Amino acid sequence: MSTELSISEEEMRSQFYALVGMEDVANLLDVKKDNLVYHLYKCPIGSKYVTFTIPKRSGGIRTIKAPISSIKIIQKKLNQVLLAVYKQRKPVHSYVRKRNIVSNARRHINKRWVLNIDLEDFFPTISFQRIRGMLINKPYRIGESAGTVIAQLCCYDGNLPQGAPTSPIVSNMICSKLDNELNRLAENNHCIYTRYSDDLTFSNDLQEFPEEMARLDEDGQTIVGDGINRVISDNWFLINSDKVKLRRYDMRQEVTGLTVNKKVNVRRRYVKQIRAMLHHWERYGLDSAQNEYNTRIMIKKHRKPGKTAPDYKDVLYGKLCFLKDVIGENKPVFIRYYRQFKRLDLKDEYDAQKDATDTIRRGLLLEKIIGKLFKNNGFEVVNSFRRRRGGEQIDGACKYDGCYYLIECKWQTELSSIRDIDSLSMKVSRSGTNTRGLFISVNGWSDHVVPALRENPVKNIALVNGSDIEHVLQDRVDLIELIKEKDRNLSIYAEPYFDAANLL
Secondary structure (H helix, E strand, O other): OOOOOOOOOHHHHHHHHOOOOOOHHHHHOOOOOOHHHHHHHHHOHHHEEEEEEOOOOOOOOOEEEOOOOOHHHHHHHHHHHHHHOOOOOEOOOOOOOOOOHHHHHHOOOOOEEEEEEEEEEEEHEHHHHHHHHHHHHHOOOOOOOHHHHHHHHHOOEEOOOOOOOOOHHHHHHHHHHHHHHHHHHHOOOOOEHHHEOOOOEEEEEOOOOOOOEEEEEOOOOEEOHHHHHHHHHHHHOEEHHHHHHEEOOOOOEEEEEEEEEOOOOEEEEEEEEHHHHHHHHHHHHHHHHHHHHHHHHHHHOOOOOHHHOHHHHHHHHHHHHHHHHHHOOOOOOHHHHHHHHHHHHHHHHHOOOOOOOOOHHHHHHHHHHHHHHHHHHHOOOEEEEEEOOOOOEEEOOOOOOOOEEEEEEEEOOOOOOOHHHHOOEEEEEOOOEEEEEEEEOOOOOOHHHHHHHHHOOHHHHEEHHHHHHHHHHHOOOOOOHHHHHHHHHHHHHOOOOOOOHOOO
């Protein structure tokens, strides 16, 4: 069974609005009718879903009901169709293209008032009857039999399960009327309204927040106004009274977990988590960090049965990507931690090759590691290539501050010889006038190499060994400063090797 539909979204919409019965639904979802009948009516209900719990960020437990693989595939196809059919509302930022919690939060930046409301038991509140009624009435009006089949595909135990691929988009479709009415109410009261799943947010710059929307009592507690209460109850939803907050500009204002007082930002705690994870990796190594994460963090999390703990690097990378999405990739805090992540990743990759027996493969990997190292530090990098003229193999090249460097990488058991140096020197001599060579030999070079280069500085070669690389990968020495010093010593003192340890 294919996992997704191959037809266009226009075709999906056309076939959806023409649905009459089960056979039409089966044809649309590219599944055999007998299979559809089995999963809907013959498969034991207890075998359709796997139920497990995960902790909520705000406390408590969230119950997840995940469908078995065969049902999940059918639901994924149905999700494609419903995404094509759903007409995106302006206030909605959940489960739609090009919108997320960041776009949701940006609508409420720098406001005098921000009101947060959470809908209680959001997915379970959406019942089979509500879904079926929505499908067979305006604006969809598909056949009653088809509406029943689709509603049954989306539901488990009579309501929308949190964990099924179709639940997010179905919740948006169900909330269309709610979104329209709350948006109209907000506009009438000079407010901005957005919704992300079950999180409703209202904001404005008025001196006093409209009482029809909400107010603060004498104890500072938030009282939801009659207007919002009426719309939410008329749409068969309930307000979670524990998660209703009206905040002034002089308080910390949050929208879906992001602060919005002056700009969209993450909590300080989030950045501290990233810093702590990087520190543990740096100080104790990746294996120790993974074990610590598994024993101290993952033991508190409830996961789907049989699912292994996530990779430490993947978790950390995900956190960094989220930080970038929220604050931007040019912010110093992101740049600092992202560079540290990439440096640690390269260091592990480098260390893993120290005991490798395949020296040819190790040498090729060194070329890639060096290329990444220079790129991460702001150099313009060209990966290994072969010149058209003469067919010369170049292990790599880079540019910084107007100077070009041809790179030769060696990671062999024996020490590099003057013949190896001369090979790079010939390539440099056939290059532009502003080109130098960086000869990188992890295990160093024979004793006569440095004296020979001192006597013949026109070779224009600076030497780099494994000690230099490790100083950079351990963040003891800045790569740019190291290259500048190697350049300076070569140009002024005709000294081909400058030890990175001298910069400590």
